[in-house]
Amino acid sequence: MSVKSNTCEPGMPLEQSAAMPVQDLKHFIPMQVRQPISKKALHSAPWKRILVLGGALLISALAINEMRAVLGVGGLTPIEYMVLILFALTFCWITVAFTGSIAGFVCVLKRTNKEPQYSDEPFNTRTAVLMPTYNEDPARLFAGLEAMAREVLEAGGGTHFDWCIISDTTDAEIARKEQQAVRLIRQRLAGSCHVYYRRRRKNIARKSGNVEDFCVRWGSRYDHLLVLDADSLMSGRVMAEMARRMQKNPDLGLLQTIPRLINGTTLVARLQQFAGRVYGPVVGSGLSWWTQKEGNFWGHNAIIRTQAFMQSAGLPKLPGKPPFGGHILSHDFVEAALLRRSGWAVEIADDLSESYEESPPSIVDLAVRDRRWCQGNLQHSRVIGAKRLHWVSRMHILTGIMSYVSSPLWLMLIITGLMLALQYQFVRPEYFPQGFSLFPTWPLMDPERALRLFAITMGILFGPKILGLLSFLCDRQQRHQSGGVVRIFISFIVEMIVSALIAPIMMLMHSGAVTSILLGKDSGWNPQRRDDGQIPWKDLWHRHHWHVIGGIILAIASYIISLDVLAWLSPAIIGMILAVPLSSWTGSNRIGRRIKQAGILKIPEESQMPAIWQLMESQLPHYQDQLTHTPSLADIASHHELLQAHLQLTDRLMPRPAGDIEAIDATAAIKIADAQCIEQAVTFLDDKEQARVQNTPALMKALAALPKTAQLQLEVSRQQLQPRENQRLVQLFREL
Template sequence: MTLRDKAAILRRRSVFLALVLGTIGGLFYLMALLLAGDGLDLIDVGLLGCFLVMLPWNALNFWNAAVGVGLMLRRGRPLDRVVPRLRSRAPLRGRTVVAMPIFEEDPTRVRRHLEAMRASLEALPQAAFFEIHILSDTQDPVLSAQEACSLEAWPPGPVSIHYCRRTTNADAKQGNLWAFLDRLRPGFAYMLVLDADSLMTGAAIHDLVRRMDADQHLGILQTLAVGLPSASGFARLFQYGMRQGMQMFALGAAWWQGATGCYWGHNALIRLAPFKAACRLPTLPGRPPFGGLILSHDQAEAALMRRAGYAVRVLPEEAGSFEENPPTLPEFLKRDLRWCQGNMQYGRLLFWRGLTWMSRLQLLLAMLMYLQAAAWLGFLLLSLLRPLLIKAGLLAAPTVPGKAALGFGLYLVVMFMVLTPKAMGLLMTLLRPGARHAFGGTRTILVSGAAEFLFSLLLMPLLAARQAFFILGLFAGRARIWSSQRRDQHRVPLGEAWRNLGPMAGLGCLLTVSAFWSAPTSLPMLLPVVLPLMLAPFLAWASALPAVGRWLVRLRVGATPEEFDPPDEVRAAGHDLASRSLPAGRAMTGLTDGLA
């Protein structure tokens, strides 16, 4: 990086941090003004503390989205403004090992994905520069036998595939990867890390290797992994919202993060020499959940790569990198809470020697992503505690005029900041003719956007509440065991949904009764929170119904570009939904008549 580049990224970071800190400071001042009008008490101090913890992640998301939109609206390729332009057309120099760790997965699904990737790689002129390794940690004897039958034998070809299974899965996924790296023969410059549900095109992998060949200081290059077409109602709506804002957020983040970007642990290319020399993680002192094995190893490895002097970049482009999203709400929560536990361990990493300040900021933000949920619940409970104490005569009623109006105005500002990025993402799709066509046209986009917006309004409060209770459990010493995921579409019986999410429904009812008894006028503002909580078990049940998924597929609601025009690799891996869908125009006819 030249001095000019360093000066440019410093200016960008200064501008971005000024916007974020200005937003945090302004909103915090308004909240302090609201609460301190008739003096601060302990409840006010608690509310201010919770509000301050909630602000950074939301302000960061808002400005990432705003910067991303600004870059997308400018002429030229937005990618060239945040990632060094690839100018060289030279042949590949470094050999790449493709590593897919698996743990008690469906071997048929794994084989389909790898067959599709192998065929795509073998279409490249330099296919022999790639080699694929399946790293199994499966312990179940029946599944192990099925794996061996399905994954050990592969026909010969330019891209060879090798299968290996550990008899003990010490240190989970990262232990599996490091055991493989310790025995890997010399000659490989790079490693492409995949998850068991990953799929990448040969062209996308080739582009990653060319970029790393061209920049000897690039240590990790992370792709945007988009959701594969799904017939699950939950997955379709969830990943539609992710997809509409993914590139926008990634562009905005890459603009100011530069060479200190995020690493998400899969669908990423890694330079092997510095990774092996500098990124092996220690075991944290103490017992789980905060001690022991570092569960969310990705961001920790990225911090160590930066400490070694190598860049970590995100390639904010949706091009040939895919993953599967959880098919049901319980499976999604299981994965999310695993990530939550791992991110909470980052508090022990913040003070590691030699980390850049940006790496420390990345680790802190990863923690705040989940801590804001606990702060949100604390803010909500404290807000309801005050009128209860006033009703019981234990606290004086506020006497400052205009306090309610200021509070409502602040509520609207925060909601604007939280919800506007969704509208920005949808608007950018509609404004770009290529993207609009790829997503099925204006009518399909508007209907899908409306459905996803309602879905997200139901999902966000229950997700935040579940994270908050989980974090409380972590501080009480309860650790979570990492287990395999169910990736196939399946039903969630209503009884199971109530066992998993009944406490959320109970919380919603409790909050409603409390507000109705102590402050009935607060119910309209509380409704977007308590209603999703009370409906949580029904959302888990309904969004997993096969009939709901089939209906959404038929109407193209939540359809992404790969559903309208599947790449060859997506078809070969078995994710083509075309045979179960109607053409986009026919599907929307009648449902959206009158929309331009």
């Protein structure tokens, strides 16, 4: 079956509306749970959870008791109690990752030097590949989309996959380039598959609202939704395999891959992709091993059963104002929990490796992204108690919350540790407290226990990294492609050192994010930078000056207490004081290139670039060249063929109550009505108004109805023109 190539075909297929009911977090009855087709569809082995979670609980109990013994030689003071509580909270959080990594280590070793198994079962389902975008580079996005479409065709996907760009872009120029790219990709694929495009007028509920809008209007046409991000890239055989696994298991509601980071150019991006490539498999495989049918969703590079998603995962709007109220930002964890609550399995496909994404290029970009994620995860404090969620789903949600709350807890632990050291150093002990006592109370620590506890803590903290390194070295091909044992070990040391220096900066940034959210500040929604991480030093000082000042204060306080305390906190102090140059150096493409040339932090994909990435890069120059010739708004309005092609890709207007006209629509309409020609009207419109005009058929037609250029006008008074203008405005508002 072939698809007719037509660059003026509609942006989207015919709508096939279906309901996506909002889920009630406070009420859920057992009768709402679907009955699985297979009896074992939702069965997860308890012994795996006993090993991982029971082991984590046992280690935590032993460590907390050890800390109590360290502090409690002469009885616990209030400060020591505070240190003990903070230690317990922070330590328990890292032990699950440690015990899970042990399980993941065994899983990875079993797969070492083995190829994953791919099915060749014929397709009898339809999958919509959703590519949400928000002011992203259209050339990169469509080059990647074309590469994936071509590989899926080779993998036998054919017309069983439709490719849907669902845009929330607000930039007028980028929006025009997106439409130009749609026409271009349709020509290049020569009708071999369907490529669709829709840009929303309003960015309601951000990405989750974007996907929901697609589901409600077109979702019932498809069996599965394969959700990507703008920087996602997946091999065709993995995408086909995901659809086949969903087809084979009718009880599977969601299948999540573990994306690998690639294409990092700056030092911080290369650090992340090295860590993800070397340590990530044991952590991800461990998580998949013990969560089993109660896996998680990370928002992209995953396939979802459309029926399950629409019936079970409609997100409610939380009561109150942002940051804790309003639309749920971190929607993915919640959607996975709701799917599992309704009787669908959620699994992590840790064996499918050809799933990729890119990472932020600088510390500042990491902080911008994490600020948004932090707000979304803290919102989950109002979701975690939802009725009848599976307890593993609650653990996923709690882990997301703790991933940011742990930073202020670590900061409080450092501060209370300083207070404790200050107490030991300067506060005169009361050897004989009030009341009868045969022996004095000595405010001492047990040094042997303290040293043993330190070793345990370091082992738990760095255990996943060491296990990841060992499993990575066991793979001959990976070892060779990454430069051999010596270079891998040097990269391991570099990653440990630089990450240790960056860690206190990120701790302070996360602490600041948590504080600002608690103070009621919303994160907004900014597009993410992908390539260049270089930021002027003046801006870096503005972002990091409190981190530097905090490092100086910490250094002075530590020095006053004792040189031992100063030495103990020196890694954190150095990272904080050097925050500005560290942020600059780690975000530099030039330094990143030198590190890459030296073979440091090298990953296998740099020696043997994935075929899907090579294909994307081969397509990219063509899109970059063609999109430089994108017509302007004036050009589109001035040429009938361009206007018709534009209107074909423009989303329809939704019904509105009479008299409910948005200010931006009214302003744009008045400016168009006030102009004497198309060129003048375009100069009247600012970027936001141009973006709205481009997405509103009535406004585009009104703009196109004007003369192309200024013409000689008869001397007519303003009073004579006014009735004509009023008539045009009334008609235009009716069409809106």
